[in-house]
Amino acid sequence: MTQSGSYTGAQLIWECLTREGVTTVFGYPGGAILPAYDAMVGFDIRHVLVRHEQSAVHMADGYARASGRVGVVVATSGPGATNLVTGLATAMMDSTPLVAITGQVGSGVLGTDAFQEVDITGITLPVTKHNYLVTRAADIVPALREAFAVAKSGRPGPVLVDITKDAQQGRAELDWEAAEPIRHLRHLPPPLDPAALARALELIRSAKRPLILAGHGIQLSGARTEVLTLAERADIPFALTLLGLGAVPATHPLSLGMMGMHGESWVNKAIQEADLLLALGMRFDDRVTGKLKEYAPHAKKIHIDIDASELGKNVPVDVAIAGDLRSTLQALLPGVPVADRSAWLGTIREWRGDSAVRDIKNLPDDGHLYAAHVMHDLWRLTDGQAVVATDVGQHQMWEAQYYHHDAERSLITSGGAGTMGFALPAGIGAKIARPEAEVWVVAGDGGFQMTFAELMTAVQEGVKVNIAIINNGFLGMVRQWQALFYEGRYAATPILSPDFVKLAGAFGIHGQCVDTRAALAEAVAAARAEPGTALIEFRVEQEDSVYPMVPAGAALHEMIRRPAASAIAETGSDPV
Amino acid sequence: MPHVLVVYTDDEPGVLTRVASLFRRRGFNIHSLTVGPTERPRQSRMTIVVDAEEATVRLAVEHLRKQVNVLEVQQLGDRPKVVRDLALIRVAAGLDVRSEILQLAQVFRANVVDIAGDSLAIECAGGPDKIDALVDALRPYGILELGRTGAVAMARGPRASPERPAAAPLPASNQAMSV
Structure with missing residues (x-):
């Protein structure tokens, strides 16, 4: 195939990254990605040379989580590409937007077990939102643009673009507009269902012991203000998932702390006693629910998540809303009345006081370091x-x-x-x-x-x-x-x-x-x-052991509390 | 209970792998899966029969809808529908029973498509129940080979779903990844 054009495929990669606003990539060079590395020199992009490709993905992941931008990884074919797998799986599970670019052997030898050839699109299929095998320079920009769109849109996640060496070396024109991604638009959540919103509002209004379960989706959606407005207006305390920590402030008066396997006892007790759970951008992971059959037995459940496949997956819910959390809450908030739930908050405070044996700051120093x-x-x-x-x-x-x-x-x-x-x-x-x-x-x-x-x-x-x-x-x-x-x-x-x-x-x-x-x-x-x-x-x-602990498979209220004799006191009266 | 899903996808390499991998990974039991071209260029249509509870099928549908190259998923459910399967059956047919078998085939409106010395090949299209019945009826004679396509399904009545989007230009137009 003769290829002509103003750019090499390798140049198009960096041109595309630059236009996507990428300033930093994390990577490791090698044979099949060498043309891309060779072309990198002319672009204003920082390349961070890692010591192992798995770390490149974790770095891009940390970069993305800390900033909200898309993290970018570059690696070569074969072992360079397979070393990405753990990092991609990590990002997939925690919904981090990443684009990983791998070099691949030339298209002419694909499928022949050529040196450093692995089927990385096959290998990474279950641990990426989507992936691409690109064999022509002209396909690089459309694939990369769509990769960024897919990584960022909906529930974010990692996308891998595998580019053969000859595609990097081939030539093509840059037609930015023609490469405008559209397919990710098929998968945006449907318009909000007014009936579901009305049912949610009715449950919120009539609840005596409501609890917000605050998850990672709050940060991904940028819904902090809306969640806090809901909590404060309706006087609803919130418990956080591990990835939800920081999504709403730990020192907020309505913040209870982390839920689940190593959550504080009053948090898990509040879940088990609640009459309404508002699950916001979380997915009822097994580390959060414990034994499903005995999870929050008294509670109606409202679940809002952008990923419809999470709704009803682990916990049957009364109102399921597939949608962006921020815009869903914006639609919900005008109907949420001001409420006073001091009785419920008082009950939780009592449980919390029961746990607060001593303030950890005042623990005697017995010569050990905890x-x-x-x-x-x-x-x-x-x-x-x-x-x-x-x-x-x-x-x-x-x-x-x-x-x-x-x-x-x-x-x-x-x-x-x-x-x-x-x-x-x-x-x-x-x-x-x-x-x-x-x-x-x-x-x-x-x-x-x-x-x-x-x-x-x-x-x-x-x-x-x-x-x-x-x-x-x-x-x-x-x-x-x-x-x-x-x-x-x-x-x-x-x-x-x-x-x-x-x-x-x-x-x-x-x-x-x-x-x-x-x-x-x-x-x-x-x-x-x-x-x-x-x-x-x-x-x-x-x-030393981490307490409280809900043993795997046990119900949330069956937690192992901190041993009374332990020098590690419960933290209930922490000046948070 | 079997549920029938109709899935429209971009016709590009790897789509079938994605769908099959999704079902395998989530533990959804595929009863049958057929795939072929549609009335539109660059779009494929799959009929997937899933053996699962209603809630599980709903999750499978939502997972399918998340796939970048899936355009539309219909869950036919209880809606009136046409479900068709094609079977090729080679049955042992000595001269003594050959006319009996031909009569049976006629009852089922099946066609004989090949005649060998001691066997007949019969083609039968129809609902899965009809084909099951024919297979049962032929079994006493000795079935030597049986191939079935799996179900292809279509809802009855006017096209119920909104117009699905046109197929997008392929971002990676290679043929290296086999479906």
Whole structure:
């Protein structure tokens, strides 16, 4: 096929990214993507060279979550492309808009098991919103434009565009207007159903014990103001999902805190006792509901989500509205009357008081360092203003319990997929998206060892993040399950770590080790003062567990409360 | 209970994989799936018979509607509809029973499409129940080979759904990904 035109396919890639407003991409070069890399030089786009392609996706994910923009990843064919899979699955589960561009072997050898050929569109089919295999330069711009539109529209998610080497090398004209994407418009939610809105309003008006379940969709839809207006006008308290943290302020008087498996006891109790749940941009994940048959047995349910396939998936609901949360609430709000639900709020306050044994700040220092203390002090020392990227496991739950997020897009964590190794690259991505923000990476000793090669990326790119490694010498959450449900058989959970301070030294960054609470504040101050990336290893109590805990498969009210004898008090009277 | 879905898609590589993968991944049980061209260029039409509860089928429909290259999904449900299946049946037919089998075929308005020394190939179009009945009737003679297309369905009466959008120009017009 002869191809002619003013641009090479490779140039069209960057031209398209530039026009889509992309300023930063995260990637790793290789043979099949080399023409694209060669053409990158002429464009005003920052390329962040990662140490592993999985981290490129996590960085783009952190970048997107922190900023609301689309994250962009570039990788080569074969192993470069397969290394993206975990990151794409993570983004898919948590609805992050990403565009991943991979090089592919030449179209003439597709299907022949050529060097570094894998069927990446086949492999990523279930973990992307959509993907493309592009074999002609002329198809690059239409595919990329549609990829951006699909990634951003509706429920956001990752899209992969696989571009053969000859498509990058071929030539084509740039016809921007002709490439205007339209197919994603087929899938926008239908117009709001007035009857459903009326039923929702009737349920809200007649509810005595209503509760808002605030999810990730609030941030994705930009519905913070509307949710707060609804809560304040109708006097309805809100409980948050893990990814909902920060969507509405933790320090708001109507905020109850996180729900679910490691949610506070009064939150889960409120769900079980409520007579109306307003589920806003959340999806009744199993970590949130516990045993479905006994979930919120007294409550009518209103579910608003942009993804119609989530409605009625796990929990049968009384009113299901498929729509953008912000515009749905805007349509709903004029019909919501001012109400006083102080009796219900008083009841919840009593439950909360029952949990508030002691304020964690006043716990005696018994010479041990508890991860919960680290999180609480970190929250206090940063005035709750940091963007925190967490990994997966115990520290993630402690962070969610003790770092009170007021600002939107201030917690970046892998919720649905639970991807270890996420925190460091995601934190780097978040910092690149928002250089003015103070970014903390909070990771366990296990997860940090999965992706710590990205420390060098931070150094090479001049990115400053502060890192708190919560080192308990175990894969702590798994150890906790072994302690509770496997009779304490610690199979493969004790884990050794390198000397993290020396490791920091090897990367040329500041490193400290803290094993008492007394030394914490000074170390945090030193890390913050450091111009470059700084690392603190916190050596915490080894066999500490996260409470409360709803065992997998149990009902929400069947939670294991914090042991009375534990030095870790419940947080009910936290001055949040 | 079987539910009949009619799905219009862009006719492009990978669409069938996407639909099949979606059903596999979500654990929806496909009874049959047929696909072919439509009255419009660059559009395909699938008839999918799903064996599932009503609520599960509704979720399957919503998942289908999210696919970028799906234009329209109809759930035929209880609506009056025409459902047709085509079967090719090779049945053992010695000379002693051949006329009996030919009579049976006539009753079912099925056609003999091939005659071999000791067998007949019969073609039968109709509702799945009719074909099941023919197969049952032929079974005692010995069915040597049986192929069925799976159901193709259409709602009766005027076109009930709004005009679906025209097929979009293909963003990636390659033929490398097989359906």
